[in-house]
Amino acid sequence: xxxxxxxxxAFNGDEAVAFxxxxxxxxxxxxxxxxPQTIIVERFSEYVANGEVQxxxxxxxxxxxxxxxxxxxxxxxxxxxxxxxxxxxxxxxEMLFVTSGSRAPVVMAIANRALSAPLNIHGDHSDSMAxxxxxxxxxxxxxxxxxxxxxxxxxxxxxxxxxxxxxxxxLDGFTLSHSLENVDILSxxxxxxFIGERQLPQVLTHEGKSVPFKLDPKNPMxxxxxxxxxxxxxFKRQQEEGMKNALKRIQEVNSxxxxxxxRCYGNGLIxxxxxxxxxxxxxxxxxxxxxxxxxxDELRACGVKAGLLxxxxxxxxxxxxxxNALKNAKAVAVMDKSxxxxxxxxxxxxxxxxxxxxxxxxxxxxNYIYGLGGRDYSPSELRIVFDDLAEIAKTGDTGxxxxxxxxxx
Amino acid sequence: MTTQEWKFTSKDIAVKPDLFLSGHRxxxxxxxxxxxxLIMKATRGPTIVTQATGCMEVVSSIYPYTSWNVPWLxxxxxxxxxxAAGIEAAIKAMQRKxxxxxxxxxxxxxxxxxTFDIGLQSLSGAVERGHDFLFVLYDNEGYMNTGIQxxxxxxxxxxxTTTPAGSVIPGKxxxxxxxxxxxxxxxxxxxxxxxxxxxxxxxxxxRKGLEVDGxxxxxxxxxxxxxxxxxxxxxxEYTKLAVETCIFPVWEAVNGxxxxxxxxxxIALAPQKKKPIKDYFKGQGRFRHLFTPKNIxxxxxxxxxxxxxWKKLLQNCESx
Amino acid sequence: xxxxxxxxxEISIAGVCPKSSESFKTGDWKTYMPILDTEKCIVxxxxxxxxxxGAINWIPDTNKISFDYTFCKGCGICANxxxxxxxxxxxxxxxx
Ligand SMILES: Cc1ncc(C[n+]2csc(CCOP(=O)(O)OP(=O)(O)O)c2C)c(N)n1
Ligand code: SF4
Ligand code: SF4
Numbered sequence: 001x002x003x004x005x006x007x008x009x010a011f012n013g014d015e016a017v018a019f020x021x022x023x024x025x026x027x028x029x030x031x032x033x034x035x036p037q038t039i040i041v042e043r044f045s046e047y048v049a050n051g052e053v054q055x056x057x058x059x060x061x062x063x064x065x066x067x068x069x070x071x072x073x074x075x076x077x078x079x080x081x082x083x084x085x086x087x088x089x090x091x092x093x094e095m096l097f098v099t100s101g102s103r104a105p106v107v108m109a110i111a112n113r114a115l116s117a118p119l120n121i122h123g124d125h126s127d128s129m130a131x132x133x134x135x136x137x138x139x140x141x142x143x144x145x146x147x148x149x150x151x152x153x154x155x156x157x158x159x160x161x162x163x164x165x166x167x168x169x170x171l172d173g174f175t176l177s178h179s180l181e182n183v184d185i186l187s188x189x190x191x192x193x194f195i196g197e198r199q200l201p202q203v204l205t206h207e208g209k210s211v212p213f214k215l216d217p218k219n220p221m222x223x224x225x226x227x228x229x230x231x232x233x234x235f236k237r238q239q240e241e242g243m244k245n246a247l248k249r250i251q252e253v254n255s256x257x258x259x260x261x262x263r264c265y266g267n268g269l270i271x272x273x274x275x276x277x278x279x280x281x282x283x284x285x286x287x288x289x290x291x292x293x294x295x296x297d298e299l300r301a302c303g304v305k306a307g308l309l310x311x312x313x314x315x316x317x318x319x320x321x322x323x324n325a326l327k328n329a330k331a332v333a334v335m336d337k338s339x340x341x342x343x344x345x346x347x348x349x350x351x352x353x354x355x356x357x358x359x360x361x362x363x364x365x366x367n368y369i370y371g372l373g374g375r376d377y378s379p380s381e382l383r384i385v386f387d388d389l390a391e392i393a394k395t396g397d398t399g400x401x402x403x404x405x406x407x408x409x
Numbered sequence: 410m411t412t413q414e415w416k417f418t419s420k421d422i423a424v425k426p427d428l429f430l431s432g433h434r435x436x437x438x439x440x441x442x443x444x445x446x447l448i449m450k451a452t453r454g455p456t457i458v459t460q461a462t463g464c465m466e467v468v469s470s471i472y473p474y475t476s477w478n479v480p481w482l483x484x485x486x487x488x489x490x491x492x493a494a495g496i497e498a499a500i501k502a503m504q505r506k507x508x509x510x511x512x513x514x515x516x517x518x519x520x521x522x523x524t525f526d527i528g529l530q531s532l533s534g535a536v537e538r539g540h541d542f543l544f545v546l547y548d549n550e551g552y553m554n555t556g557i558q559x560x561x562x563x564x565x566x567x568x569x570t571t572t573p574a575g576s577v578i579p580g581k582x583x584x585x586x587x588x589x590x591x592x593x594x595x596x597x598x599x600x601x602x603x604x605x606x607x608x609x610x611x612x613x614x615x616r617k618g619l620e621v622d623g624x625x626x627x628x629x630x631x632x633x634x635x636x637x638x639x640x641x642x643x644x645x646e647y648t649k650l651a652v653e654t655c656i657f658p659v660w661e662a663v664n665g666x667x668x669x670x671x672x673x674x675x676i677a678l679a680p681q682k683k684k685p686i687k688d689y690f691k692g693q694g695r696f697r698h699l700f701t702p703k704n705i706x707x708x709x710x711x712x713x714x715x716x717x718x719w720k721k722l723l724q725n726c727e728s729x
Numbered sequence: 730x731x732x733x734x735x736x737x738x739e740i741s742i743a744g745v746c747p748k749s750s751e752s753f754k755t756g757d758w759k760t761y762m763p764i765l766d767t768e769k770c771i772v773x774x775x776x777x778x779x780x781x782x783g784a785i786n787w788i789p790d791t792n793k794i795s796f797d798y799t800f801c802k803g804c805g806i807c808a809n810x811x812x813x814x815x816x817x818x819x820x821x822x823x824x825x
Contacts, residue, residue, distance in 0.1 A: 203745040
């Protein structure tokens with residue numbers, strides 16, 4: 001059921017995020033500005049300055065403190081938000097692991113940007129891909145609308161008691177963060193109802209009581225202890241369980257959200273575009289899928305059985321969905337906006353190819369590294385990818401498995 | 410400061426149950442452990458404690474055991490003040506939304522590494538933003554948890570594992586960073602120094618720091634017999650000698666106005682009671698190499714510096 | 730690791746500690762133990778305040794000092810600081 005009184009506002013991706021955070025009436029926002037995330041922090045500061053939110057806004061002296069304060073506020077029972085990109089996310093690195101290990105459901109928007117050196121402020125996925133093992137749920141969105149919707153969904157996913165993990169929502173720097181779009185918004189009440197009050201898992205304290213998991217003088221508990229060889233491993237295994245539960249929860253929240261908004265993003269994990277009978281399939285994350293859809297349509301019109309799989313959820317990795325969606329393809333190309341130096345292709349390529357390994361028949365999978373440091377990629381360049389796939393499908397010769405798109409050779 | 414003077418007897422404090430519990434794994438004779446107990450004796454109501462990585466964090470939270478009978482959070486080494494900032498922000502937000510009625514005190518605790526060095530940025534940031542919390546630095550003058558390395562708080566002359574007493578270099582050459590001056594320069598309402606030997610003075614200062622409506626900073630001297638190569642039994646004696654030699658004078662500054670606290674005032678009033686720093690260095694293995702003919706000049710130089718600092722402090726306390 | 734250690738399904742998340750360290754006895758660390766001469770003790774409570782291990786208690790009913798040797802690590806701070814010289818460190822003769 002679509003929403004009755006539909007309201008549309010012109011927002012860039014960052015503004016859409018800030019607006020969603022405002023509607024979620026988050027308790028604490030702790031953040032530090034960095035291009036191309038800055039607009040999120042600035043817009044939110046305006047909401048604070050104009051008394052439009054009840055949020056405690058902590059404009060920290062660094063990203064390390066921003067994530068720390070988000071984490072500690074979260075452990076105190078608050079609903080928290082932060083945002084960053086590139087160098088800022090890299091500076092948070094240590095604390096990202098602490099946040100997930102502390103099971104704090106912090107929500108963070110990442111306006112994805114290249115990492116230095118050389119310094120570059122433009123969009124690619126190097127920053128968040130470098131954090132893939134930090135224990136955060138990772139979503140990558142296609143447009144400003146999805147950025148808005150995903151921030152709202154993020155609270156419901158992260159705060160589920162059986163998940164209780166932090167989540168990052170990646171939106172491509174500049175391409176999404178700074179481009180104006182029409183964004184359909186929900187009413188404040190609809191958002192409030194949808195996300196509900198923060199849920200807290202129960203834990204057993206040293207006083208022998210089972211109490212909600214938060215720093216509360218009424219129920220003292222010790223968080224962030226030392227765990228040695230005898231217990232550390234167990235806590236890591238628990239985190240993995242949270243991730244597994246997130247796989248289910250993301251899909252549920254995606255459907256629940258569809259009910260109030262009329263919008264959904266595939267099954268929440270992957271977004272399939274004309275995949276049913278597709279022979280040549282491109283897999284990508286983020287905004288590139290917008291352009292790729294147009295190309296798929298063009299190719300379809302010429303009789304090419306092209307399809308697109310947008311990986312919306314990178315962590316937890318939807319292995320089964322990937323397997324099923326790609327098993328009948330004749331050739332697959334995975335697009336990566338980051339590099340894993342000295343490895344075998346980019347991060348998404350590793351994961352997608354690895355997911356297919358156990359299938360009895362699996363298609364050849366090649367990798368394109370593209371768009372680094374905001375390098376433009378034209379529709380005609382993206383078409384080359386499909387042409388290459390058609391060639392592979394025809395000849396069975398994979399050729400170079402890792403390729404660069406849009407690079408001067 | 411808003412509330413009335415806190416009056417207590419030794420017996421009041423003795424019967425107040427420990428919130429830093431026995432069974433922690435600090436070395437025998439650990440100065441910081443006494444400091445933890447005393448900090449918690451001064452709490453006045455609902456309190457949340459957050460702590461930087463370091464000896465006191467490790468010895469008190471080895472899973473499944475905890476020595477903290479208050480809500481307690483550790484996240485990392487360099488960010489105790491940022492932890493406090495987030496906790497305080499959460500409290501304020503929940504109070505504003507009517508989800509929380511009571512006042513909650515927030516205490517951040519860190520060693521000298523977590524304060525002078527790696528934690529200085531987050532501390533400075535949190536203080537500049539004016540969060541309502543008390544930061545207690547327990548200064549054992551080195552990175553003890555990782556095996557006695559130098560910190561910005563290690564005094565000159567001391568041997569540590571990264572400033573060993575070599576045949577050419579006699580221990581740490583650099584001076585101790587003037588951390589309280591740095592904190593005072595932030596314009597804090599309350600900055601003080603204390604040692605656990607003068608425990609009444611110390612807990613009074615903890616309480617005053619809590620009563621401040623905003624950030625407060627307390628620098629507590631806390632000998633580590635393990636790292637100082639000193640007699641376990643003398644831990645508290647050194648915290649007395651440090652005051653008597655004016656190596657670590659005790660004072661407090663309310664709104665920047667510095668005043669000597671009684672133990673140091675006694676020495677200011679009767680200068681003949683001021684002991685030579687040798688009395689304090691003696692018995693500490695970390696200074697042993699200074700008592701050789703080759704290095705004895707270092708002690709003379711350190712004595713001169715100590716006298717100079719003391720003189721400055723006296724002038725400072727008088728002129729304001 | 731011991732067989733008493735719990736599985737990941739049995740323990741609370743995030744390392745919330747389920748036990749007080751008061752169930753971890755540190756008394757067996759000591760070589761020497763403080764012995765109190767009640768005659769000399771002036772109940773100034775200095776030792777109670779300065780013990781790093783909270784091993785000395787003041788008993789209001791009797792106005793006496795009591796040692797909890799199950800935690801005392803035998804550092805000797807109490808004996809060193811006792812203004813009445815009421816404490817002496819002796820070889821630990823407790824069991825265990
Ligand atoms: C980012 C980071 N760097 C280094 C360490 C290693 N480390 C842990 S505790 C510590 C020293 C702590 O020194 P201090 O703050 O003086 O406390 P103490 O152990 O002396 O009580 C160091 C270097 C760490 N945990 N985190
Ligand atoms: S090393 Fe020093 S500070 Fe650390 S527990 Fe031992 S005595 Fe205390
Ligand atoms: S010897 Fe040390 S640990 Fe034992 S009671 Fe005395 S001060 Fe406490």
